[in-house]
Amino acid sequence: MASQDHLASLCKVVFNNLAYQHDWTKLQQHAQADQPRPLLYGLPPKRLYVQPDEQIDIIKAEKDRGERIPQEPEVEWVLPVHLSEKWSPAQFAAVFDGIDAIPPGGAEQEASEGDEREEQWKLWRGPKRGKRILLATVQDDSTVTYYWIFDGLVKPRQN
Amino acid sequence: MAASAERQVRISRVAGRYLVFDIDDVLYIRRHHGICAVLTGTMPQNPTQNLFLSLPVELQAEEAQLLVDKGAGYIADELNDHLLRLSTMNDSTRSAYLQHIKQQRRNAQRVFEEEKAKVQARHQNKRKANRPASPSSAATTTEPAPATVTEDGDSLFDTPKPTPPPPSLTSTLKEKELPLPGVTPTTSYPILPAITSPASPASIASTNATTPSFYPLYKYLNSRGYYTTPGLRFGGDYSVYPGDPFRYHAHYLANSYGWDEEVAMLDLVTSGRLGTAVKKSFLFGAEKPGGPQQSGGGDGAGGVRVFCIEWAGM
Numbered sequence: 001m002a003s004q005d006h007l008a009s010l011c012k013v014v015f016n017n018l019a020y021q022h023d024w025t026k027l028q029q030h031a032q033a034d035q036p037r038p039l040l041y042g043l044p045p046k047r048l049y050v051q052p053d054e055q056i057d058i059i060k061a062e063k064d065r066g067e068r069i070p071q072e073p074e075v076e077w078v079l080p081v082h083l084s085e086k087w088s089p090a091q092f093a094a095v096f097d098g099i100d101a102i103p104p105g106g107a108e109q110e111a112s113e114g115d116e117r118e119e120q121w122k123l124w125r126g127p128k129r130g131k132r133i134l135l136a137t138v139q140d141d142s143t144v145t146y147y148w149i150f151d152g153l154v155k156p157r158q159n
Numbered sequence: 160m161a162a163s164a165e166r167q168v169r170i171s172r173v174a175g176r177y178l179v180f181d182i183d184d185v186l187y188i189r190r191h192h193g194i195c196a197v198l199t200g201t202m203p204q205n206p207t208q209n210l211f212l213s214l215p216v217e218l219q220a221e222e223a224q225l226l227v228d229k230g231a232g233y234i235a236d237e238l239n240d241h242l243l244r245l246s247t248m249n250d251s252t253r254s255a256y257l258q259h260i261k262q263q264r265r266n267a268q269r270v271f272e273e274e275k276a277k278v279q280a281r282h283q284n285k286r287k288a289n290r291p292a293s294p295s296s297a298a299t300t301t302e303p304a305p306a307t308v309t310e311d312g313d314s315l316f317d318t319p320k321p322t323p324p325p326p327s328l329t330s331t332l333k334e335k336e337l338p339l340p341g342v343t344p345t346t347s348y349p350i351l352p353a354i355t356s357p358a359s360p361a362s363i364a365s366t367n368a369t370t371p372s373f374y375p376l377y378k379y380l381n382s383r384g385y386y387t388t389p390g391l392r393f394g395g396d397y398s399v400y401p402g403d404p405f406r407y408h409a410h411y412l413a414n415s416y417g418w419d420e421e422v423a424m425l426d427l428v429t430s431g432r433l434g435t436a437v438k439k440s441f442l443f444g445a446e447k448p449g450g451p452q453q454s455g456g457g458d459g460a461g462g463v464r465v466f467c468i469e470w471a472g473m
Contacts, residue, residue, distance in 0.1 A: 022473055048471060083424050083428070084424070086423050086424065087424065088418065088419045088422065089443065089444070089466070090447075092466055137428055147427070147431045150440075153467065154440065154469075156434070156435075
């Protein structure tokens with residue numbers, strides 16, 4: 001199966017790139033029957049994405065506490081694709097429909113942090129987290145570019 | 160508010176373009192329906208910068224379609240409408256129009272006469288002021304060919320009548336002597352007075368045949384209070400604003416695709432990169448076939464699925 005080999009090597013390139021160039025940990029491959037291809041998930045060394053509304057809640061909470069709130073990294077989904085591929089909106093929809101917003105193991109990690117209070121900013125790491133996938137686009141020279149792809153309307157970050 | 164809810168915007172379809180000529184309509188659709196559209200009016204011989212363009216406003220086909228679907232407007236095929244109304248004109252409107260044209264020609268004549276009299280009067284005053292100051296020697300220098308010109312004759316402003324009567328008299332006199340100047344009507348207002356509601360069903364054109372493929376995505380964004388402008392400057396179909404573009408920067412650059420249309424990954428990456436560079440997110444959406452029935456429109460999405468792409472910063 002040439003296409004299976006292709007997908008396996010694609011995953012491997014992204015896996016290694018994340019593990020050795022970007023220092024991700026707890027990397028796992030995630031195959032699912034209703035998914036067109038295996039996904040990866042793992043823990044980046046520092047937090048990769050903060051939703052703009054979440055950022056507002058964090059700033060509010062920081063103001064109340066009078067100190068900075070350290071932002072722990074979250075477990076993220078990764079979808080490996082090759083630059084020469086063509087994807088239709090239907091395929092992206094299928095990928096999003098097959099996953100939960102929080103990758104396996106992500107929820108436990110959040111719970112283990114201890115639930116002191118139901119603070120607004122914390123909800124963004126749990127029930128309010130939208131579906132997002134890191135789109136890892138591989139080129140022939142093994143360059144990998146990472147883009148977020150979000151399910152639904154997600155306003156841009158103030159970067 | 161009740162009045163604005165009943166307002167019917169007349170969208171004129173001229174040569175396949177959808178135009179709105181009434182400034183009140185333009186304000187209304189911008190304020191109540193989130194449609195800014197594009198001002199296109201300018202002088203053809205001296206086009207101005209985009210910033211200074213004026214009425215009419217040109218709607219995209221999907222914007223016109225949305226207004227029609229909401230019941231807030233109707234599309235008038237101007238060519239058919241004009242022909243229809245002109246051909247059904249009765250004799251009294253015809254004579255009223257001819258009278259109107261004649262009146263316009265008289266007005267033009269009067270303005271012309273007044274202007275001429277003014278110039279003549281000014282010139283004569285100048286001559287009177289000059290004459291005592293300059294004796295005969297000076298007259299020869301100012302007038303190189305005085306031999307044939309008589310003292311009261313005016314070489315520059317020679318008129319058939321040596322002594323023009325006051326302007327009020329000229330207009331009545333001239334009417335018999337000279338034909339009135341021709342007037343080219345520049346609007347059809349006098350002959351076709353403004354209409355505020357669809358005159359006849361025949362003048363309403365249907366848009367259903369030309370529903371553009373962008374329509375589902377456009378409707379989805381509009382129903383969420385987003386404003387859109389043409390997105391060419393960022394390489395997309397739309398720039399999407401969270402409110403009136405006068406007040407906000409765009410949040411997204413949007414592209415509409417077919418549900419099974421294959422999009423090159425390079426397009427997604429480059430658009431995402433461009434969007435991030437201009438502090439926007441690249442949005443693409445598609446309508447799921449048979450979507451409106453399936454989702455029941457509970458979330459108002461109407462089967463439209465959208466995705467946003469942003470650079471991950473790593």
